[in-house]
Amino acid sequence: MTTVAAVDVGGTAIKYGLLRGDVLEPEPEIPTPLRGPDTAEEVVDVVAQALADLRRRSDFEAVGLVVPGYVDAERGVAIRSENLGWRDVPFRDQLAERVGLPVAFGHDVRAGALAEARLGAARGLRDVLVVPIGTGIAAGLVIDGRLHERPGPFGEIGHLDAGHERRCVCGRTGCLEAIASAAAISRAYVEQTGHPATAAEVAARVGEGDPAASLIWQEAVEALAATLAPCITLLAPGAVVIGGGLARAGDLLLRPLRRALERHTPVEVELRPAALGTHAGCTGAGLLALDLLRAAEPA
Amino acid sequence: MTTVAAVDVGGTAIKYGLLRGDVLEPEPEIPTPLRGPDTAEEVVDVVAQALADLRRRSDFEAVGLVVPGYVDAERGVAIRSENLGWRDVPFRDQLAERVGLPVAFGHDVRAGALAEARLGAARGLRDVLVVPIGTGIAAGLVIDGRLHERPGPFGEIGHLDAGHERRCVCGRTGCLEAIASAAAISRAYVEQTGHPATAAEVAARVGEGDPAASLIWQEAVEALAATLAPCITLLAPGAVVIGGGLARAGDLLLRPLRRALERHTPVEVELRPAALGTHAGCTGAGLLALDLLRAAEPA
The missing domain is CATH 3.30.420.40 (ATPase, nucleotide binding domain)
Structure with a gap:
C-alpha cells in the first residue's frame, strides 16, 4: 500500500498526517505562523520540519500540500492569499527541495472536493x-x-x-x-x-x-x-x-x-x-500526492 | 480526409450535408415533418432518404445526427421533445439500420457548442x-x-x-x-x-x-x-x-x-x-460522427 504525507495549510492551523491507502492518520495540528512578510518562508520551514520528524517514524513516498487563496496548481505556485498575505510563492518546488520527495500542490477547497468525491459523501x-x-x-x-x-x-x-x-x-x-x-x-x-x-x-x-x-x-x-x-x-x-x-x-x-x-x-x-469534516482538505492533499506518484509510473 | 454526413433536426427544418475535414457542405434544407404521432418515424424516413440520395453523389463513412429536447447521447435515445412531440425514440439504432453506417447521436445545442469550440469562435x-x-x-x-x-x-x-x-x-x-x-x-x-x-x-x-x-x-x-x-x-x-x-x-x-x-x-x-451561425449544430453533428470513427480506430 502506498503511503504519502498530506499537509493542509489553513489560516490558523496546519493540519498534516499520513495517508495510507484510503485512510488519513492525522498528527496534532501546528499553529500557522502569524501573518508577516516571511509567512510563506516560515510555513515551508515548519512543514519541512514536521515532515522530517514524521519521516523518522514512518516512511512515505511523496507529499501533498494544499493552501488557501488563489493557486496555480499546474505551476505549483500560490498566487495570492489575502488571509496569509503572500503572493507568487513557488511552494511546490521550495518544499520538494527541502524534503527531497515529489510534492503535489493544490488548493485546499478543491482538494477537499476531490476527497469527498473519491472517499467521502460522493464516493463513486x-x-x-x-x-x-x-x-x-x-x-x-x-x-x-x-x-x-x-x-x-x-x-x-x-x-x-x-x-x-x-x-x-x-x-x-x-x-x-x-x-x-x-x-x-x-x-x-x-x-x-x-x-x-x-x-x-x-x-x-x-x-x-x-x-x-x-x-x-x-x-x-x-x-x-x-x-x-x-x-x-x-x-x-x-x-x-x-x-x-x-x-x-x-x-x-x-x-x-x-x-x-x-x-x-x-x-x-x-x-x-x-462526510470528511475538517480533514477533507488534508485527505485531498494526500490524494493529490497519490495521483502524482501514479502519473509518474510507467504506463 | 475523412468525410461524414451530418444531420441537424430542428423544429421547422432539417439541415444536413457533408463534413469534409473541417468544412461543412450544406445541402438544401428539408422541412421537418409536421408534429404528429409518427413524427419520429417520418424524420427517420426523410433523413434516411436524403442520406441515400447524398450517398449516390458522394461517399461518406459515418453519420452524425442531432435533435432538440432531452437526449441520452450515450444510449442514442431522444428522451423527449416538447416541440416535436416524441418520447424515448432510439434514433441512433433506427437510422444506423436504415443507412448501414455507424451513427453518432447527440443534442443540437451541445453539438453546436462542440463545433464552436473546435472550429468556430473558441477554436483552440x-x-x-x-x-x-x-x-x-x-x-x-x-x-x-x-x-x-x-x-x-x-x-x-x-x-x-x-x-x-x-x-x-x-x-x-x-x-x-x-x-x-x-x-x-x-x-x-x-x-x-x-x-x-x-x-x-x-x-x-x-x-x-x-x-x-x-x-x-x-x-x-x-x-x-x-x-x-x-x-x-x-x-x-x-x-x-x-x-x-x-x-x-x-x-x-x-x-x-x-x-x-x-x-x-x-x-x-x-x-x-x-462564428458558425445556424450551421453550428449541423457541423457539430459531423464532429460527433468523426469522433465516433476515431474512437473505433485501433489505438
Whole structure:
C-alpha cells in the first residue's frame, strides 16, 4: 500500500498526517505562523520540519500540500492569499527541495472536493459539486472523476452577487457569503435581535419558530439556491455535497435548500452533507500526492 | 480526409450535408415533418432518404445526427421533445439500420457548442461555455476539449428562475428566457410601446436612446449576467460564446453583458460572438460522427 504525507495549510492551523491507502492518520495540528512578510518562508520551514520528524517514524513516498487563496496548481505556485498575505510563492518546488520527495500542490477547497468525491459523501459518483459553507463560501468541482483545476481566481462563488445590500469582508456589497455564510447568519441574528447566536443556534431557533431566525435562514437558503442552480443546470452533477460549519445544521439546511432548488432549476440533484469534516482538505492533499506518484509510473 | 454526413433536426427544418475535414457542405434544407404521432418515424424516413440520395453523389463513412429536447447521447435515445412531440425514440439504432453506417447521436445545442469550440469562435480554447439566445436560451459546455454530455434534462439554463413575474412558454413564471430571449425582448417591446419590433430592432433603438428599449435590454442583460456568473465563477472557461439570433446585436449585447459580468463575478472571462451561425449544430453533428470513427480506430 502506498503511503504519502498530506499537509493542509489553513489560516490558523496546519493540519498534516499520513495517508495510507484510503485512510488519513492525522498528527496534532501546528499553529500557522502569524501573518508577516516571511509567512510563506516560515510555513515551508515548519512543514519541512514536521515532515522530517514524521519521516523518522514512518516512511512515505511523496507529499501533498494544499493552501488557501488563489493557486496555480499546474505551476505549483500560490498566487495570492489575502488571509496569509503572500503572493507568487513557488511552494511546490521550495518544499520538494527541502524534503527531497515529489510534492503535489493544490488548493485546499478543491482538494477537499476531490476527497469527498473519491472517499467521502460522493464516493463513486462521476460528477460532484462540493460547497463548503463556513466563514466564507467556496466550491470545488469534480467532473468525470477529475478535479476541475485551473490557474487563478475561480471557484470563489462566495463573492458572486446575490442582490442584497449587505457589506462583504471583501469590500464589495451583495456577495453571497455576506448573506449565506455561517458567519453572516450569526452576524445578522445578533444585529436583528441583540442576542448573539452561532449559525447552528440560529438553525435550531428556526425549528422553534423564531421569526427573526426563520427570515435570516430563508434568505440564506434562497441566495444559495439562486447561486447553485445555474451550476447544477449546466453540469447535472450526481450530487451537491454541502460542507463546512453550516452543514452541521443537517436537514434544517438541506431540506429547505432542496425545496428552493426545485423551484430554481428543472434539473434534479441529490444534496448530501459532507462526510470528511475538517480533514477533507488534508485527505485531498494526500490524494493529490497519490495521483502524482501514479502519473509518474510507467504506463 | 475523412468525410461524414451530418444531420441537424430542428423544429421547422432539417439541415444536413457533408463534413469534409473541417468544412461543412450544406445541402438544401428539408422541412421537418409536421408534429404528429409518427413524427419520429417520418424524420427517420426523410433523413434516411436524403442520406441515400447524398450517398449516390458522394461517399461518406459515418453519420452524425442531432435533435432538440432531452437526449441520452450515450444510449442514442431522444428522451423527449416538447416541440416535436416524441418520447424515448432510439434514433441512433433506427437510422444506423436504415443507412448501414455507424451513427453518432447527440443534442443540437451541445453539438453546436462542440463545433464552436473546435472550429468556430473558441477554436483552440480548453474550456468553453456556448450560449445560444434565440426563441429560447440554452447552454453547451466543452471542458478540456470534451463535450460535457449527460443523460436527461440539463443545459436548459433558459428555465432557471430569474426572479421576475413574467410567464414563460413552459408554464412557469420567472424563467430566464421569459425575460432575456430574443422572443421575450421583442414581446416586451410591443407590450410596452404598442410597436412591433424584433430583438435586433430593439437593440438598435437602445443605441438611439429609446427609453423602453433601454429598460428591456438592461433587464435582459442583467438576468443573463446573473445566470452566467455562477457558471463562469465555478468553471473559469477560456471564453463564453454567445450565439443565436440575439448575438447578431454584436457589441450592443456583448458590451453591457461584459460590464454586468464584471459586477457579478470576480472571474474574468472573454465574451465572443458565435462564428458558425445556424450551421453550428449541423457541423457539430459531423464532429460527433468523426469522433465516433476515431474512437473505433485501433489505438
